Amino acid sequence: MAQKKLQKDSKLNALDLDNDGVVDDQELKALAAVEAAEKMDAQRHMAWTVLAAMAAFTLAVFFVPLDRVKALSDISNLFYLSGAGLVGAYMSVSVWMAKGK
Numbered sequence: 172m173a174q175k176k177l178q179k180d181s182k183l184n185a186l187d188l189d190n191d192g193v194v195d196d197q198e199l200k201a202l203a204a205v206e207a208a209e210k211m212d213a214q215r216h217m218a219w220t221v222l223a224a225m226a227a228f229t230l231a232v233f234f235v236p237l238d239r240v241k242a243l244s245d246i247s248n249l250f251y252l253s254g255a256g257l258v259g260a261y262m263s264v265s266v267w268m269a270k271g272k
Contacts, residue, residue: 225250225255228247
């Protein structure tokens with residue numbers, strides 16, 4: 172059976188790590204590992220951004236008049252719950268993925 176080769180201008184040429192003109196299973200696994208690492212980096216940045224936003228919101232509340240704080244209480248509760256849910260989901264999935272390796 173003949174090996175499949177890439178075309179000259181193929182988008183997959185960048186995956187050919189050993190420049191032999193063939194993208195093998197190891198090179199595809201390397202790509203999958205890189206994509207998984209990039210995904211985890213993006214999720215970590217999202218979790219840190221949410222934590223920073225929660226801290227900034229908490230600090231900002233101290234400089235807002237009390238009547239406005241009462242008006243924002245329902246929204247702030249939702250903000251804290253959804254933020255904590257995102258951070259908790261990130262942390263639990265990180266632990267779960269680490270145990271799977």
